[in-house]
Amino acid sequence: MVSNLTFRNDKSRIHLKTAAELFMCDEKSLEESLCKRVFVTRDETITKALDPNAAALSRDALAKIVYSKLFDWLVEKINVAIGQDKESKFLIGVLDIYGFESFKTNSFEQFCINLTNEKLQQHFNQHVFKMEQEEYEREAIDWSYIEFVDNQDILDLIEKKPGGIIALLDEACMFPRSTHETFAQKLYQTFKDHKRFSKPKLSRTDFTIYHYAGDVTYQTELFLDKNKDYVVPEHQALLAASKCSFVSSLFPPLPEESSKSSKFSSIGSGFKLQLQSLLETLSSTEPHYVRCVKPNNALKPAIFENNNVLQQLRCGGVMEAIRISCAGFPSRKLFHEFIDRFVILAPEVRNKSGKKDDIAACKKILEKSNLTGYQIGKTKVFLRAGQMAELDGQRGEILGRSATKIQRRACTYMCRKKFVLLKSSATQIQAFSRGQMTRHLYEGMRREAASLKIQKYARRFLKRKAYNNLRFSAISIQASLRALSARNELRSRKRTVAATVIQTHCRRKLANLRYRRLKEAALIIQCAVRGSNAFGELVKLRMAAKETGALQDAKDKLEKQVKELTSSLQLEKN
Template identity: 55%
Template sequence: MSYRKGSKVWVEEKGEGWVEAEVVEAKDRSAVVVLTSQRKKISVLPEKLLPRDTDENLGGGHVDDMTKLTYLNEPGVLYNLKRRYALNEIYTYTGSILIAVNPFTRLPHLYNEYMMEQYKGVQLGELSPHVFAVADASYRAMLNDSMSQSILVSGESGAGKTETTKLIMRYLTYVGGRAVLDDRSVEQQVLESNPLLEAFGNAKTVRNDNSSRFGKFVEIQFDTSGRISGAAIRTYLLERSRVVQITDPERNFHCFYQLCASGKDAELYKLGHASTFHYLNQSKTYELEGINNEDEYWKTKRAMDIVGISRSDQDAIFRTLAAILHLGNIEFSPGKDSDSSKIKDSTSNFHLQMTATLLMCDPDVLVSSLCTRSIHTNEGIIIKELDCAAAAANRDALAKTVYARLFDWLVENINKSIGQDVDSKAQIGVLDIYGFESFKHNSFEQFCINFANEKLQQHFNEHVFKMEQEEYKSEKINWSYIEFIDNQDMLDLIEKKPIGIIALLDEACMFPKSTHATFASKMFRNLSSHPRLEKTKFSETDFTISHYAGKVTYQTDSFLEKNRDYIVAEHCNLLSSSRCSLVSGLFSSLPEESLRSSYKFSSVASRFKQQLQALMETLSSTEPHYVRCVKPNSVNRPQLFENQSVLHQLRCGGVLEAVRISLAGYPTRRTYAEFVDRFGVLVPELMFGSHDERALTEAVLEKMKLNNFQLGRNKVFLRAGQIAILDVRRAEVLDNAARRIQSCFRTFAARKEFVKTKKASISIQAYCRGCFARKMYKIRRETAAAIILQKHARRLLLQRNYHEACSAALLIQSCIRGFIARRYFSAIREQKAALVIQSFWRKRKVAMLFQHYKQATIAIQCAWRQKLARRELRKLRMTANEAGALREAKNKLEKKLDDLTLRLTLERRMRAAGEETKLVEISKRDKIIETLSAECAAAKLSARSEHDKNLILQRQLDDSLREISMLCSNKILKAEEEKENSNLKNIVESLSEKNSLLETELSTARKNSDDTMEKLKDVEGKCTRLQQNLDKLQEKLTNLENENHVLRQKAFSITPKPLPEKFANSISLTNSEQKRTFVRFLLTQVGYLQCFILFF
């Protein structure tokens, strides 16, 4: 194909697969220079390029059906999916095939009941692509044609096959369900079978957290009214090896982890955490993100309830699962002989006992079945001991067999519970099976999976080609049989007898001494000439098969082991005798001829081939619908599209093969109206005539001298590449027309531009003049407005200043009045305090004088009394005749003197307490002196009376003692008198000392009173001076109040008027000077206050 400058093309790139490009230079037929979307210029061969649709042709950059692409090729399909995926449009048609790209995020708006109702009964293609549309198309075809349908869902692990299958089943139960649903309806049982089979058949792999490890074909049966009447499930190729062997970060089947997290049920079966079991701890992944194993366990039990599995059978199922886990923890150690074995330790013995208890069998028989083999010969039975490795392999074989049979039993019971409608005339089958797989290491499982995909691809090719031919027939065009790549030789290589790969593998498995090396050598020896089989360069046992999706290299290391499905007689006998009905039902008794050997061989590959053959027969009797699931990236992230990975999946899924088959016929087809609308420009002379669209189409094709086309009833069919030739010629015609139109248009545009420019210049001039006039008017108006604003602004400023001055004056006046009032109040209070102080001082002064005179009087009285007492004492001495009376008088006087002495000491102590208590002490002393004076007077009276008595007694004594010697009496009297005189002298001296002390105290009190009098006089002088200052300030305050009153009256009586300019400055200066004057006045007043406070 030739390309011209500007052609849109696809160019192959190593990292991206294909990239968009545009031809920038066509040198010759041997090289073309293109500019890629990364702005790189490269030179490539024309045959390395593929034509590309422009965005205008696609109508928005993408189409919902690949057949609408003008150029239906590999990069066109890839980038159309990529653009739609970026818009969350995950579904795209390729004819009748639906391609579903996994979004890796929830899109609930796509799958709610509203969406199911929208697609109900709608023709395929009327609405946007959706899995509900495919499900509805199959349902309507079944009702209308009374023919069974099938929906084949395929794709690699993680592409979303299981979810797509569940959505299809959900839609079918929606449209085929009954009005009232209960928990045990057929529809509910069909839906709940999905989570149940997922628990026992799904596991985490490297690519997918919920990968189906088995194939599934669900047949949903309908009655004549389109209601679901029954269902059946078939399963294929369960990955049994996963039970005993997993790699990190994969997991075993979900049901084991659910059971370990089941709480009380796990305790019942003596189960711990998943990490404690050998079959589970080979990988360190025990939990899945966002999944709770305990919740999933109860969901699984609920699903069992809904599908009709009894509680006793449920208990038996979980007992069997727990037994498998305990069985995996049994370890072996060498026995007495080197080729024998025994249970290793007490821990292994505990797990052995638990396995026997859960399986309800004899533990000794279980040990024997694990560690020995019995061989039946003509001579009898030979018991063979097994070494540790063989015993461990025997243990794993038992675990795999028990789990596989339990899974088959579960599927069988689900089918029995749901029930099949034998009277059903039509059904819809949904196939969920592995997609094509090609890894670095490909084993027996990949071989079987790819064999199944080869079978399905053959069915797919036949169906797609058949649809093409039916359309050709409906359009009544001439066509001949078109060859396409048939993979029958590939199928013969695998399954043909007697030298197919499966036949050779079964033959090798029948011989115990065969190895993978002998199997590989025999395969190469018998099939070396087959074009699809290759021998690898670096391994003698690996082989490569050229599948439809590409070459895959298989490693035969474990082919023989995985293909052998031995039934060990000891295992069968052990478990068939179990007391658990479910376990014994899994293992029926072996026939007599099988007892001759301990092993009964069954080929996994041959059984899978038979299942596939039955499946193909079923699919051949149905009308198929295809859903190809695509995984956009390997990291399971949304909005990430890896071109190379998707391209590989499209090739493996047969999508590009379908495109290739379409290209083998007439891939490009257009209705006559569409063709004429696009290519009618090639025959302009006929466009305006009365020709019909078919004639115009034929005229275009004849003018272009194209031969590879067919004219149908409503469409024109073109071979691959013909539409590109038409597009090139159409582009040339449009280019020539565009240039002619451009020249005419430039002339017209230039003339129009000149006229437009002239009119515009006139309009601009008029507009400019108007703008200038409006601008001048605006300036003048703004000037006048500015003058008015300035006038009002000046008035407002002056008025504001005046009001501020008035407010300041009022504030100053109020402050001054408050200050003067407070000062006046303070002066009055101080005057009153001075009067009180003066009155108290005068009182104090008079009291002190009184006390002074009183003390002096008392001192004089005391001295006078002392003198009188002495005089009386002399008289008494001279006249006393009786000693008793004198002694009594003397004792009384001594007592009085002691009292006086005591009172004087008390008065001295009281004086020391302070001046405040002097008045009280003086009053007390006055009272004491009064009492003393009264007592002295009484003593004087008593002394006189005693004197009189003494005179009388003396007279009597003189009369009675005259006769006594005067000398003796005189001596005695003299001695006594001398003693009394000495005592009296001492008393007088003490009294004189007391008087002297009282006199000194009186003198100090007089001095203190003089000092206080002088201070009082000074305070009185200061008070008088303060009073004078207060009078002066009062006069000033009254004057200021009078002036403020006059100013206030003037301010309120006179309204403000604009002042002449010559007074403006003086007013403002006067205002500031007034402020300064007021500040000075305040400072002087503050000074006066400070002086006043200091003065006090």
């Protein structure tokens, strides 16, 4: 929300109010800290209003310091959560960094990352060379001819003070009228004769550094903006007075001696100090390096791009470490291990013991092997590249000849043992065969007698089974016939009873039907007779009504009676 503030119109008042609510501070104080600056002199305190560009820088500085404090707080919480013990005497740390970066556009971030890789590469080379050096010195071996490639000149070019690229960048950031073009011209003038620095032909502001891993061209357009990190006391005081305890804890009050002015701090210088602290930590520990190699750009399994892999190994210093190791004595073994493995080359030294005897035995073995260039230390034998394989080859030849002799003796022993075993087996097989034949003869006789007895009992069993089956069949047929006859008789009786019941029911139904018809006919006749009588009366009344008007009431009554009789007749019909 702070980054949305502008200083040329009144449209950003909403953002200002929102930012003040988020920080839980006074809106007016926030506006003054962004738009004004207080300078303290010996005689008085001067308050100066900032122009829009300076106010925008003040806004960006506030956003950066808030992000930085939050990031530090988050790192501290993570360290506490994982159980980091500050009083521990031992430390196991894992340092995971980006590799060497070279893109189409390389800015201040790639510059810092590649500086880190240069420092760690120097530490890696020194570590490998130091291990070799300590081993040779401890064993009193001559190692003075081994060359060591150092990238100190690149580090001096970048971080030497004064005169390095970071120092010139900080100097350009402190001058308000400096631009990336003036910074680039300063670099061209200072390092025009440096073998690790060059100016691209088609650019006026880019510069190229010949790193240990390869050449990288950097664009300086954003170097100054990304390197600036202003610490404004007004921002510190504003956020320290926040009503939010979390915000105020991130910004403790400034010391009293701090002046009321913006203090410039460099991102590059701070990064360099942090990197130096990291290297001091690495130097005080025993490092172990894991080099990750990207096999292909397609991110698919079982595909290796040889040129790409080789380039990564060179950039990571692995090839240089191998070269340093191979330039000396890559193969080394303790005296007793060497004697145990290669005593077969000189069997006469087998029973000797003691340190001097071990040295003499090792020399005897090496002399019989016709090797040159090796060295014998205090506790180990140091061999040149390939000499261990040559000794293994000679050892393999002797073991091969010995194996042939052993095979010959073993074959003789196995053949004799096989013959004796075959002879004994033949005798045992003959005796077993005779006994087996006799047993088979006896078994045949016993089976013949048993078969006769079995046949007798089988015939008797079959006859008895046939008789029982026949008897059971006859009984089953008789029972079925009797059951069939009984079912037929029962079915006939059921039919007779059903016919009688049906006849009785039909007679009763016909009588009921005849009775209902007679009743309906009587009702119809009665209704007709009553209607006829009523109609006759009506006719008489009409005739009487013609004669006199006094009979009108009687007429009405008779009409009502006719209607009632008609309705009753209709009801009876229904």
